[in-house]
Amino acid sequence: MYLPCPVVQNIKVSCTSWKCALEDVAWIISAPAYHLILEGILILWIIRLLFSKTYKLQERSDLTVKEKEELIEEWQPEPLVPPVSGDHPALNYNVVSGPPSHNIVVNGKKCVNFASFNFLGLLDDPRVKAAALVSLRKYGVGTCGPRGFYGTFDVHLDLEDRLAKFMQTEEAIIYSYGFATIASAIPAYSKRGDIVFVDRAACFAIQKGLQASRSDIQLFKHNDMADLERLLKEQEIEDQKNPRKARVTRRFIVVEGLYMNTGTICPLPELVKLKYKYKARIFLEESLSFGVLGEHGRGVTEHFGISIDDIDLISANMENSLASIGGFCCGRSFVIDHQRLSGQGYCFSASLPPLLAAAAIEALNIMEENPGIFSVLREKCKRIHKALQGISGLKVVGESFSPAFHLQLQESTGSREDDVKLLQEIVNHCMDRSIALTQARYLEKEEKCLPPPSIRVVVTVEQTDEELERAARTIKEVAQAVLL
Amino acid sequence: MGEGGCFLETAGVEASAAPRAPRASEASSSIQKPRVNTWQRPTLERRNWDAACSHAKGRRDRTGKPQRKRMNVGVAHSEVNPNTRVMNSRGIWLAYIILVGLLHVVLLSIPFFSIPVVWTLTNVIHNLAMYVFLHTVKGTPFETPDQGKARLLTHWEQMDYGLQFTSSRKFLSISPIVLYLLASFYTKYDAAHFLINTASLLSVLLPKLPQFHGVRLFGINKY
Numbered sequence: 173m174y175l176p177c178p179v180v181q182n183i184k185v186s187c188t189s190w191k192c193a194l195e196d197v198a199w200i201i202s203a204p205a206y207h208l209i210l211e212g213i214l215i216l217w218i219i220r221l222l223f224s225k226t227y228k229l230q231e232r233s234d235l236t237v238k239e240k241e242e243l244i245e246e247w248q249p250e251p252l253v254p255p256v257s258g259d260h261p262a263l264n265y266n267v268v269s270g271p272p273s274h275n276i277v278v279n280g281k282k283c284v285n286f287a288s289f290n291f292l293g294l295l296d297d298p299r300v301k302a303a304a305l306v307s308l309r310k311y312g313v314g315t316c317g318p319r320g321f322y323g324t325f326d327v328h329l330d331l332e333d334r335l336a337k338f339m340q341t342e343e344a345i346i347y348s349y350g351f352a353t354i355a356s357a358i359p360a361y362s363k364r365g366d367i368v369f370v371d372r373a374a375c376f377a378i379q380k381g382l383q384a385s386r387s388d389i390q391l392f393k394h395n396d397m398a399d400l401e402r403l404l405k406e407q408e409i410e411d412q413k414n415p416r417k418a419r420v421t422r423r424f425i426v427v428e429g430l431y432m433n434t435g436t437i438c439p440l441p442e443l444v445k446l447k448y449k450y451k452a453r454i455f456l457e458e459s460l461s462f463g464v465l466g467e468h469g470r471g472v473t474e475h476f477g478i479s480i481d482d483i484d485l486i487s488a489n490m491e492n493s494l495a496s497i498g499g500f501c502c503g504r505s506f507v508i509d510h511q512r513l514s515g516q517g518y519c520f521s522a523s524l525p526p527l528l529a530a531a532a533i534e535a536l537n538i539m540e541e542n543p544g545i546f547s548v549l550r551e552k553c554k555r556i557h558k559a560l561q562g563i564s565g566l567k568v569v570g571e572s573f574s575p576a577f578h579l580q581l582q583e584s585t586g587s588r589e590d591d592v593k594l595l596q597e598i599v600n601h602c603m604d605r606s607i608a609l610t611q612a613r614y615l616e617k618e619e620k621c622l623p624p625p626s627i628r629v630v631v632t633v634e635q636t637d638e639e640l641e642r643a644a645r646t647i648k649e650v651a652q653a654v655l656l
Numbered sequence: 657m658g659e660g661g662c663f664l665e666t667a668g669v670e671a672s673a674a675p676r677a678p679r680a681s682e683a684s685s686s687i688q689k690p691r692v693n694t695w696q697r698p699t700l701e702r703r704n705w706d707a708a709c710s711h712a713k714g715r716r717d718r719t720g721k722p723q724r725k726r727m728n729v730g731v732a733h734s735e736v737n738p739n740t741r742v743m744n745s746r747g748i749w750l751a752y753i754i755l756v757g758l759l760h761v762v763l764l765s766i767p768f769f770s771i772p773v774v775w776t777l778t779n780v781i782h783n784l785a786m787y788v789f790l791h792t793v794k795g796t797p798f799e800t801p802d803q804g805k806a807r808l809l810t811h812w813e814q815m816d817y818g819l820q821f822t823s824s825r826k827f828l829s830i831s832p833i834v835l836y837l838l839a840s841f842y843t844k845y846d847a848a849h850f851l852i853n854t855a856s857l858l859s860v861l862l863p864k865l866p867q868f869h870g871v872r873l874f875g876i877n878k879y
Contacts, residue, residue, distance in 0.1 A: 203845035210854065211840065214833050221829055224821045229869055363804035386803040417879045420807075514799055 259593075261613065266603075271296055274634040276608050283608035284639050286629050291464055291575050292545055293634035294495035294535045307530035315523045319512075323523035331529045334536050335500050339470055340480055344502040345511050348524040350489025351377045352517035353499025354457050357487050358426065359385035360514040361453075361507075366422040369403055369452065371395070372621045375432045378457060379620055382426070384516075391621070394434065397442045400425070404450040423452035429461030429472035433612070433623045435570020435577035437461070440476045444483075453484040463493025464575055469539050469546045493539075496532035498524045545633050549575060552640060553631045559644035560629075565655035566598075566647075569626065578612060578626035579647070581655075588616075591625045594654065599627060601650040607643050737800050739814045743824035756782055756835070772843035776852055779839040783832055783856040790828070791863040792877060808879065813869055820866045832860050 235243070256263070269277040273296035276285040294300050307327060317323035328346055335344040347353040358381035362368055366387040370378065373394040382389050390407075392400040411418035425447065427438040440456075447454050458471040466474025471488070473480050480486070485507055489499035501508060501515075511518055539545075550573040557572040560579070570577025584591050592611065599609045612628040629647075631640070735741060742748070760778045763769060769777065790812040800806065806814050816822045836857045843849035862868060872878040 203840075204847070204850075207840060207845045207850055211837060214837065218830050218833055221821070221826050224826075226819055226821050228819055229866060359803060363807070365804065365807060384803075416875075420879045 261596075261611075274632065278603060278608050281603070281606065283603060283606040284635065284643065285608050285632070286635075286643055287608050287610040288632075289460075289492040289576065289630055290495060290632050290634075291493045291549060291630070292495070292535075292539065293632050294493070294538060297495070297535070297538065299538060300495065300531045300534045303534035304527040304531040307527040311526040313527070314525050317523065318521060319518060319523045325523075325526050325529070327526045327529040327533065328523060331524075331533050331536075332500070334533055336502055338536055338540065339486065339502045341486070341502040342505040343508040344500050345508050345515065345518060346524055346529070347499045347501075347515070347517045348497070348521050349517065350459065350491040350497070350499040351380075352521065353489055353501060354378055354455075354487045355381035355384065356515045356517035357485060357501050357511060358382055358424075358455065359516070360511050361455075361485075362387045362422060362424050365420070366424065367407060368424045368426055369400060370426040371428070371431070371438070373431050373433045373436075373623065374426065374428060375457070375459075376615065376619060378426055378428070379618075387424075394431075395436055395439060397439055397446065400443075401446060404446060404452070408450060423450070424455055425452050426455045426457070429456055429458040429465065430571070430574050430576070432460055432576065433578075435574040437465075437472065437475075437571050437574070440472055440478055444478055447482070454482070455485045455487065456483050458486055458488040459492055459499075460574070460576055462488040463539060464546065464549060465573070466546065468543045469493070490532050494532050494535045496524075496528045496535060498528065498532075549631065549633050552633065552635060552637075553577075555637065556629070556631055556640045556644055559641065560647065563648050563651050566627075566651050575631045576628060578623075578628055580624050580626040584624065588625060595625055595627050597654050598647070598650050601654065602646055605646045605650070607646050609647075736802050737796060737806055737814060737817070738798075739796050739806065739811060740817050742811075743815055743828065744822075749824075749827055752831070756831070772846060772849055775839040775842040776849045779832075779835050779853050780856045782835055783860040786828070786832065786860050787863070791860075794877070809870070810863075810877075812863060818869065820869075825864070829861065829864050832857055 266278050269280070272285060272288040273290065274285055274293060276283055276288070288295070311325060311327070315323040315325065319328070332344045332346055335346075336342065347356065354377050358368070358378070362382075362385040364386045366385070367390060368382055368385070368387050369390045369392055370382060371394055372391050374382075390403050392403055407423070411421075425443060427440075427443060429440075430437055438456075443454060446452070456472070461471045461475070463469045463471075465472050468474060470480075471486065473483060473486070481504070483503070485501055485503045487499065487501045490496040491498070501511060513519065553575050554572045557568060557570075557577065560566075560568050563579075565582050566579045567582050568577060569580050579595075581591055581594065585594065595611050599611060602609050609627055609629060612623070612626050614622060616622055629643075635643075756778070759781060760774070763774045763777050763781075766774075791810050794810050795804075795807045796814075812825075812828075815825060836853055839853050840850065843853070
């Protein structure tokens with residue numbers, strides 16, 4: 173047997189190969205028995221390993237075979253096309269001709285628009301349209317690529333710069349679809365094992381973002397800070413029991429500035445206090461409050477006078493006040509930079525068409541030039557809010573300065589379908605009198621906390637006082653006629 | 657590379673368009689224009705071509721045309737967690753064996769260690785390193801698109817997405833045993849060395865059992 177050099181040093185160099193082999197065997201035989209037995213077991217172990225088959229570790233299934241059979245027996249396939257009644261809203265939609273501006277043409281009838289989220293009237297603004305046309309002539313229509321693949325144009329960087337400066341944060345990031353903004357931002361930071369405390373009235377986009385994040389979701393009652401504190405305290409007790417787990421768990425609070433589903437405002441000062449007390453991070457969704465609240469339209473942080481550095485991430489879509497498409501997130505560079513690689517909607521969707529980015533920049537210019545429009549808008553909201561009080565059968569849900577508020581039935585008929593039918597009648601009658609309204613629509617099976625059916629009324633700067641008065645009067649008369 | 661390519665294309669288009677235009681106009685015009693020296697210095701374009709191809713210096717194909725570097729062709733992958741297939745990569749088993757060999761040779765070159773001590777040290781250091789890298793360090797150094805499924809899993813548990821007895825797993829289970837057998841031979845079955853080597857081997861064999869998948873004894877290293 174060929175012996176490697178180091179071992180030869182221990183044995184006499186002069187020995188012949190036979191003698192070396194004998195010496196070698198002598199060592200092995202003089203070894204202790206337990207050692208040899210162990211080595212035998214190990215060699216058998218190697219053979220076992222070499223011949224074992226690959227298999228997957230089964231996930232524990234708590235069902236017996238009989239139970240599985242039962243479940244399979246009683247399963248009924250759902251129809252591919254479920255039966256739907258003829259008056260389903262998706263089958264009876266209204267057709268709008270032309271832009272959904274202040275005077276909207278619905279089904280051929282000219283109405284005053286109280287349904288589109290065109291808060292600052294920038295949808296039909298000639299300056300915005302001119303800027304978009306210039307951009308259209310320069311860049312064409314689309315970008316045909318995500319931001320990482322030749323889809324970044326100077327208008328995108330410009331818009332991000334302008335938004336960051338406007339909101340007085342370090343950096344901003346643009347998404348090409350408003351719904352995808354918050355739905356991409358939440359799963360970029362919150363992963364499995366993290367905890368998110370979210371309001372019950374959060375909009376559908378937030379719900380989808382939370383679902384994608386795979387985190388633990390804790391819902392607290394709408395705008396109820398005591399409930400949130402209770403949940404945070406419970407979490408704190410859990411953390412004290414298991415400090416090592418707590419050290420690797422991230423905590424987030426997700427709220428909206430002005431809630432789309434209820435028109436109420438979030439109590440941001442208390443939230444900031446809770447944030448610092450329980451060490452959670454705040455994500456603020458400002459789709460409805462951007463360009464509405466605050467002295468310069470910077471949103472709910474300016475409204476309450478809170479430093480923007482207290483909020484970790486502000487997300488908003490540009491489809492409401494800015495009358496463009498897409499959304500943006502703004503905050504510290506350290507936070508926003510992460511989304512450039514982890515924001516799914518940013519990396520894997522085509523970027524915003526340059527003409528829409530240019531339109532948004534021009535809209536921002538207009539917003540910065542006349543900061544007076546925000547208070548004008550809030551005045552109009554307060555006016556119609558007051559005018560709509562005291563309608564029999566309908567109650568106004570939402571803040572007085574919220575431009576999008578709801579009219580819910582004071583007493584529900586008992587079934588949601590009947591409520592929806594009633595409200596649709598009111599909407600149709602109002603449409604006949606050339607006031608365009610809409611019901612708030614939800615994917616009823618998908619929503620976590622389905623809000624009650626309501627008519628959503630939207631106030632814009634372009635509506636004159638007479639039109640507001642007329643609308644209030646019309647709704648009152650129609651409600652009286654339909655509900656009594 | 658992209659800009660270089662575009663530049664070359666536009667330069668090529670312009671270079672080919674420029675001489676054509678005056679020729680066409682000269683041919684069509686009946687009036688004899690005074691002959692201006694329209695001879696272009698070719699070195700200008702050549703200089704730019706060389707500058708654009710600077711990263712392909714010396715790289716030429718069969719016909720002698722300079723080749724420019726392609727974009728990363730064939731490196732994109734859709735693997736959700738690349739950690740799972742690291743130990744299946746090309747050449748990694750050989751690299752592992754060479755690394756263990758290197759460790760052994762380095763230890764051998766220390767003059768005051770005897771052969772049994774060197775072998776025991778090789779065995780112990782190898783098992784310690786294996787324990788730290790495969791059974792202690794958890795998660796991934798990069799973000800994965802599965803929202804952190806493997807955040808609490810060690811590399812051993814992540815290998816091949818938890819599939820047991822794959823070839824990499826077998827290789828990594830057998831290599832400490834082989835090292836142990838060699839070490840016991842070269843330490844001449846000494847009792848003290850036996851204790852150290854066996855304890856070290858057990859510390860690295862037990863976590864590899866499928867029964868120990870995801871198990872954290874006494875809550876150590878759980879989060």
